[in-house]
Amino acid sequence: MxxxxxxxxxxxxxxxxxxxxxxxxxxxxxxxxxxxxxxxxxxxxxxxxxxxxxxxxxxxxxxxxxxxxxxxxxxxxxxxxxxxxxxxxxxxxTKLTPEPVDISLTFASTSKALNEEKIISKNPLRTECLSVESNQELGTSSVHHIEVHLPQGYATGDNLVVHMFNDNQLIERCAKRLDVDLNTVLKIDKSSNVPELYIDHWITIETLLKWAFDLTSTLRPRLLRILASYATDLTEQQNILTLARNWSQDGDGLNIVDILETYPSITLPFTNFLAIAPLLPARQYSIASSSDCLNDTKKAALAVSTRARGRCAMYLAQESHRIYGYTTPSHFSTKLPLDSTPKVFIGAGTGIAPFRAFISTLSCQKKAVPKVALFQGCRSCESEWLYKEFFQNAFEISTQKNVLEHWFPAFSRDPNEPKKYVQDALLEQYALIGDYIVKEAGTVFICGSIPMGRNVKEALVKCIAKSQQWSHEDAKEYITRMQNEQRLISEVW
Ligand SMILES: Cc1cc2nc3c(=O)[nH]c(=O)nc-3n(C[C@H](O)[C@H](O)[C@H](O)COP(=O)(O)OP(=O)(O)OC[C@H]3O[C@@H](n4cnc5c(N)ncnc54)[C@H](O)[C@@H]3O)c2cc1C
Structure with a gap:
């Protein structure tokens, strides 16, 4: 009181x-x-x-x-x-009570039953263990350049899907708190929480806890509220709800196992855990190298930003031995036509990665390459001008090889320059954009954040309207047509 x-x-x-x-x-x-x-x-x-x-x-x-x-x-x-x-x-x-969960499981009772089934899958993910060949911070930026060996090779423009996992100690603590044996084998028959790839496989609890659920990240308010509904002690329930109310990104960072241990009255059957626990989704990273011309066509480069100190980015930045993942086609894979029509590459931050790959491909072509204009969004000229030397080189040799005809870096947080985003650089070059994509029917590639992609498309409409003296509606329709014809391709996240 x-x-x-x-x-x-x-x-x-x-x-x-x-x-x-x-x-x-x-x-x-x-x-x-x-x-x-x-x-x-x-x-x-x-x-x-x-x-x-x-x-x-x-x-x-x-x-x-x-x-x-x-x-x-x-x-x-x-x-x-x-x-x-x-x-x-x-x-x-008004005490909270748990919502009904949508899941059904079959436990394998004996090893004999398992032998009969013969479908135990220890790793339902398509992951391979990939060795990290080098890992370094790019200058003073918060971006890591990581080179990974891909035994199966890859296609230029592909993404690498990276799977993280929880560490063994955390898995053991979780199993102890939920009172389950890690070697128990089960099959998830149906669930609206668990991803499809885990459904209908015999799998050990250990494998599930290692790969499927995020036991490591700070638990978010929605899940705190769900866990509160499983607390039988009212004081604990209110305290968990208070945690949810006062949640902040920089809070005390309690993960689901910490919460379960801190509040012993949470009575969460394992089946319900599977139905509500946060998932550990794989993350994608654009491959920043080309498989078309490197001596080692199985070495893929990634540019990983740790600015937001996210779970996967930090894991990749710190990992120097091996990661788990596989390649997957991106919107850009196999979309780089080597015809003579011009190409406009627009990337901000690590969204520049696929253009490093494309320009590598173009620079090792024996035949003539199309005209390329690169618009690169960076934070500042001193830090985070990603792959500056690489693009500088492609730009300078362009007199002989015509690889990078135009290169427009735009700095959004440079202390010595007015704030300029990549869309501002486009607007400045409206005449060039009009020539490249309307007169010469070129192709535009956009890569970066979702808001950046939206702003860039709006800027392209304005560039076309201004350069062609068209109405805004006509310019917009042209951009939509380009999208339908795969002449405007975006890879945004
Ligand atoms: C096609 C594509 C290409 C990308 N290329 C790059 C790149 O070249 N370089 C780069 O630095 N980043 C890239 N990203 C972003 C990257 O995948 C991660 O989203 C980013 O690193 C943040 O993840 P995190 O775990 O570090 O952050 P966290 O803050 O831990 O994760 C953010 C939240 O979003 C969710 N989340 C994050 N990523 C995904 C995902 N891919 N799928 C589903 N849910 C997710 C997580 O569950 C988490 O809740 C790309 C994303 C996509 C979709």
Whole structure:
């Protein structure tokens, strides 16, 4: 109970100020102060439950002698207890209960049954263990350039799908808390939470906990609220809800196992865990090298940004031995026509990666290559001008090989230059854009964040409208047509 302000001095203050305040107003004011302090702490069950209101003393009942057990002080204390009890009671009445879950499992009872099934899959993911050949930060940027050996090779423009996993200690803690044996074999028959690739496979609990669920990342508010509904202790339930309310990205970083251990009253059957636990989705990274001309066509480069200190990015930045993953075609794979029509490459941040690959491919072509204009969005000229030397080189040799005819870097956070985004650079070059993509029917490739992709498309419409003297609607229609004809291809995330 937070009645710190209700020490003797409070009553004395009232005694001194009674000419100005009514007793009711004064007591209410003091309770309000105590409530404000209380609101900052998680709601706790009151130490004294009082479900009947206390009897209010009459105005002349106080003797005005500053007694430590002043009748007003006692009344105030009891009133707080009464109000707290009512609040707690109303929460109890609205106690959360778990929602029904949509999952069905079959447990394999004996090893004989398993042998008969013969379909135990230890790793239902298509992952390969890939060795990391080098891993270094690019200059002072928060981007890591990572080279990975891909035994199966890859096609220029492909992405690498990276799978993370939880560490063994965490898996063991999780199994202990959920009271399951890691070697138990089961089959998930149906579930709306678990990804398709795990459905209908015999699989050990250990494999599931290692690859399918994110036991490591900070648990987000939605899942905290779901777990709160499994807590049988009301105080714990309220405390978990408070955690969810006060959640912040930079908070104390409790993962699902920490939460389960911290709140022992959470009664979560393993089946329900499978139905609600956060998933560990694979992440994709554009391959920044070309398989067309390198001596080692099985070495793929990645540019990974750790700016947001995300789970997979940090894992990749720190991993120097092996990662798990496989290649997958991107929207760009096999889309780089080597015909003579011009190409416009527009990339921001690590979205520049596939263009490094494309330009490598073009620079090792024996025949003439198309005209290329590269628009590169960077944060600042000093840091995060990704692959500056590589593009500089492609730009400088363009007089002989015509690899990179135009190169427009745009710096959005350079202390010495006005803020310029890649779409601003496009607008400045509207005449060139008009020539390349309308007059010469060229192709545009866009790679970067989703908002960047949207802004770039709007800028392209403006460039076309201005350069061709078309209406905005006609220019927009032209861009839509380009998209349908695969002459405007985006890879955004
Ligand atoms: C086609 C494509 C190409 C990409 N290329 C690059 C690149 O070249 N360089 C680069 O730095 N980044 C690239 N990304 C972004 C990258 O995949 C990650 O999203 C990024 O690194 C953040 O992940 P994280 O785990 O570090 O961050 P976190 O903050 O831990 O993850 C962010 C949240 O988003 C979810 N999430 C993140 N990525 C994915 C995903 N791929 N699928 C489903 N859910 C996801 C996670 O569940 C998590 O909740 C690309 C993304 C896509 C889709």
């Amino acid at each position: 937070l009645l710190t302000s209700m020490k003797r001095g409070v009553v004395r203050r009232w005694h001194q100020g009674r000419i100005l305040f009514s007793m009711d107003a004064f007591l209410e004011f003091e309770r309000e102060l105590a409530r404000k302090k209380q609101a900052k702490k998680p709601l706790e069950a009151p130490k004294t439950f009082r479900l009947e209101p206390p009897i209010k003393p009459k105005d002349d009942e106080c003797c005005n002698s500053n007694c430590p057990n002043c009748i007003l002080l006692v009344y105030q204390q009891q009133l707080m207890e009464y109000e707290d009890s009512l609040r707690w009671k109303s929460r109890e009445l």
